[in-house]
Structures are given as C-alpha cells and as structure tokens.
Amino acid sequence: MTGETVHKLRGDYSRMRPDYTVDQEWDAYSAGEHELWRRLYRRQQSLVAKYACDEFNDTLAALRFGEGIPRFDAINRKLAVVTNWQLVAVPGLLPDLAFFEHLAHRRFPVTVWIREPEEFDYIVEPDVFHDFFGHVPMLFNPVFADYMQAYGQGGIKAHALGAIEMLSRLYWYTVEFGLIETPKGLRAYGAGILSSGGEIGYCIDNPRPNRIGFDLMRIMQTRYKIDTFQETYFVIREFRELFDATAPDFTPYYAELRGREPHAASALLAGERVLHRGTGSRDESH
Ligand code: PHE
Ligand code: CO
Numbered sequence: 001m002t003g004e005t006v007h008k009l010r011g012d013y014s015r016m017r018p019d020y021t022v023d024q025e026w027d028a029y030s031a032g033e034h035e036l037w038r039r040l041y042r043r044q045q046s047l048v049a050k051y052a053c054d055e056f057n058d059t060l061a062a063l064r065f066g067e068g069i070p071r072f073d074a075i076n077r078k079l080a081v082v083t084n085w086q087l088v089a090v091p092g093l094l095p096d097l098a099f100f101e102h103l104a105h106r107r108f109p110v111t112v113w114i115r116e117p118e119e120f121d122y123i124v125e126p127d128v129f130h131d132f133f134g135h136v137p138m139l140f141n142p143v144f145a146d147y148m149q150a151y152g153q154g155g156i157k158a159h160a161l162g163a164i165e166m167l168s169r170l171y172w173y174t175v176e177f178g179l180i181e182t183p184k185g186l187r188a189y190g191a192g193i194l195s196s197g198g199e200i201g202y203c204i205d206n207p208r209p210n211r212i213g214f215d216l217m218r219i220m221q222t223r224y225k226i227d228t229f230q231e232t233y234f235v236i237r238e239f240r241e242l243f244d245a246t247a248p249d250f251t252p253y254y255a256e257l258r259g260r261e262p263h264a265a266s267a268l269l270a271g272e273r274v275l276h277r278g279t280g281s282r283d284e285s286h
Pocket of ligand 2: 131134191
C-alpha cells in the first residue's frame, strides 16, 4: 500500500536505510504482541476459510504462521523457491517511488510494528498483521506474483508520467480490495479484505456494495474511500485476467483518462451488470 504523505506516520523512520528498509528485530517483540498476533490470526482464520479464494487459503494452511509474529527470514526461504519474492522490513508506509522500486525487484515491504490491542478491529495505517497476513500468501501464487512485479514497474513509469493517482486506484481495487468469481461463488483475494474482520463478510454477503466485472479503465477512473468499507468491488474471473489486462503500455490510457472526470466510489454506470452475492447467508446492516 502506498502512502500519499509520509509525514506524521507512526513508525520509526530514524534508523532506516536509504531504500527505507530496516531490520525486523524479531527478538524485540513482546509476549503481548505475539499474543495479539495469535488472537488476530485465530479470528481471521475462520473468516478466510469461508470468504477467501482457495489460492489464499491453501497457502495460509501450508505456511502455518499463526503462533506469533512471524520471522520474515523464515518465510523468505520459502518464498525464494516458489516465486522468488522476498519480504523486506520497513517502518511503515513508503513514498510511492520507493514502494514501486521494491515491487519492481520482487521485494514486498512489510511493516514491522503491530497495532495496539484497542485497534483489534480497525487501524488507520497498515501494520504487520495487514501486510503479512493479507499480502504474503498471495505472493506465493506465480501469476499474482508476476502481476505485483509488473505493477511496480508500471508504478515507476506512472511516477514519471504524473499518473500515480490513476494507477493507485488499480492497486486499491485489485491488490487491496479485489474479489474473484469462483465455482464456489465470490471470494476475496485483496489484502485489505483478507486482513479485515468486518469487511471480509461484508464484501461478499452484504447486498449494499456494487460488485462489477473487472474493467481496467473503469477502475483507473474510479475514486475510492479509505475510511469506510468499499462501495464498489471489482471482480476478476482468474488471476491471469489481471496480468493480461495490464500488459499493454499504459501511456495512451493515462492520456485518455486525464480528459475524464473520475467516477465516485459509489457510481454505477449505465449498462453495468451488478454481480450477485456469493454465499448470501447474512444481512449485516451497516
Ligand atoms: N503495463 C503497464 C504500463 O505500461 C504497467 C502495469 C503492469 C501497470 C501491471 C499495472 C499493472 O504502464
Ligand atoms: Co496492503
């Protein structure tokens, strides 16, 4: 996740390297912090079983990192042989370009600190639980892993073209809040959903939000909300769709989008087909 601003963030940015990385300092986590991880993990584990895509759940089960805040080094040994990604420890959100540079080199920045117990259900900035639980399992999927790297390369280009706002919407509506249509129904693959106790059920079961088919240009023209559950989710059919749709040079896309007014997060356009609920079992009012 990129940060529009890097001031007033809660991480300790005083001891980082020029590429914004730090040492994880795993030994410095307290027993209480590991206990908080276990609680977060346990709650989320039962939710993802119902709402996450198989690609996520299968990896989560194989990795077994529920016993405490994981050591990044240990996961890196496994990631290296599967998709050649690596986790790097960071103090928190990074400036856009630094973030893109890491992704372009198949390095995923993971925040080292964990939220306070009072923030069990909601945090403003991503912490180690969001970054690790939400993002890391998907990095083991080869197609998704390649998409993430391509996104980083695209980010460097978008930065040069002044198009980060448009490209960031793509990250938001796929990597953070993406849904996928599966034979079992709609499932989540976006990390912002997968690490959230409330939104994971909402995004699939609640009748309120719009769920519409993945459409690259539509996404890059759509604003998003950062302080509420999403009003619109975009649904892919397979991970290959993400990779293929984003393969072309975006330069002419950005030029076209620049002349258009962005859609509101809640917009539903003429002719758009809204997808039905997946499991349809609950009606949380919100
Ligand atoms: N192909 C895009 C470009 O040329 C880069 C990109 C790849 C963007 C994957 C997003 C995701 O800008
Ligand atoms: Co994230």
